[in-house]
Amino acid sequence: MSEKALDRFDWLILEAVQENGRLSLADLSDRVGLSKTPCQMRLKRLEREGYITGYHARLNTRKVRQNYVVFIEVKLESTSRRHLDDFNRVVKKNDAIQSCHMLAGGFDYLLKVRCRNMEEYRSILTDFINDLPGVRQTSSFPVMEEVKRISSVNLKNNFHYKD
Known part of the structure; x- marks a missing residue:
C-alpha cells in the first residue's frame, strides 16, 4: 500500500497532536477545520502509516530524580x-x-x-x-544547565497555504 501525500489538513493534525497529544477528537477537529469523522480517519491513517509513532507525557526530570x-x-x-x-x-x-x-x-x-x-x-x-x-x-x-529541551519537530516549513 503506497502512502498518500500529506495535505494541509494532515500537516495541521500532526502539528496539533505533537503540541498536545491529549486533544479530544472534537477539539482536534475544531482546530484543524474538519468534522470529526474525516479528522478521525486522517488521524488513524497518520498513525497507521507511521507519521505518528506514539503519544507521551513529558515528565519533570527533577521531580522524578533523573535530572x-x-x-x-x-x-x-x-x-x-x-x-x-x-x-x-x-x-x-x-x-x-x-x-x-x-x-x-x-x-x-x-x-x-x-x-x-x-x-x-x-x-x-x-x-x-x-x-x-x-x-x-x-x-x-x-551538563551544568539545560537551556532548552524540546521533543517536537518543526513542521512549519513542510506545508504552505494561505489562512
Missing part, C-alpha cells in the same frame, strides 16, 4: 560492521542511555545518559559503557 545528564563521546576500536552491530545491540538494552547517535568525525558515537547523580553516572560509565563491545575510549561532558 543529571552527561553526554559521552565514544570511540570504538574498529568501525567494522560487526563492531557497530554489537555496540548498537547492547546499547539499546540500557535505559539510562537516553539517546545514541552514530557520527562521522573524531569519535564514533555520542550518547546522552540521564540518571540521578554523579555516583550513579560513574557506575553506568564504569560498569556498563566502558564494557560495551569494542569501546576504546570515552570522554564525558556533564
Whole structure:
C-alpha cells in the first residue's frame, strides 16, 4: 500500500497532536477545520502509516530524580560492521542511555545518559559503557544547565497555504 501525500489538513493534525497529544477528537477537529469523522480517519491513517509513532507525557526530570545528564563521546576500536552491530545491540538494552547517535568525525558515537547523580553516572560509565563491545575510549561532558529541551519537530516549513 503506497502512502498518500500529506495535505494541509494532515500537516495541521500532526502539528496539533505533537503540541498536545491529549486533544479530544472534537477539539482536534475544531482546530484543524474538519468534522470529526474525516479528522478521525486522517488521524488513524497518520498513525497507521507511521507519521505518528506514539503519544507521551513529558515528565519533570527533577521531580522524578533523573535530572543529571552527561553526554559521552565514544570511540570504538574498529568501525567494522560487526563492531557497530554489537555496540548498537547492547546499547539499546540500557535505559539510562537516553539517546545514541552514530557520527562521522573524531569519535564514533555520542550518547546522552540521564540518571540521578554523579555516583550513579560513574557506575553506568564504569560498569556498563566502558564494557560495551569494542569501546576504546570515552570522554564525558556533564551538563551544568539545560537551556532548552524540546521533543517536537518543526513542521512549519513542510506545508504552505494561505489562512
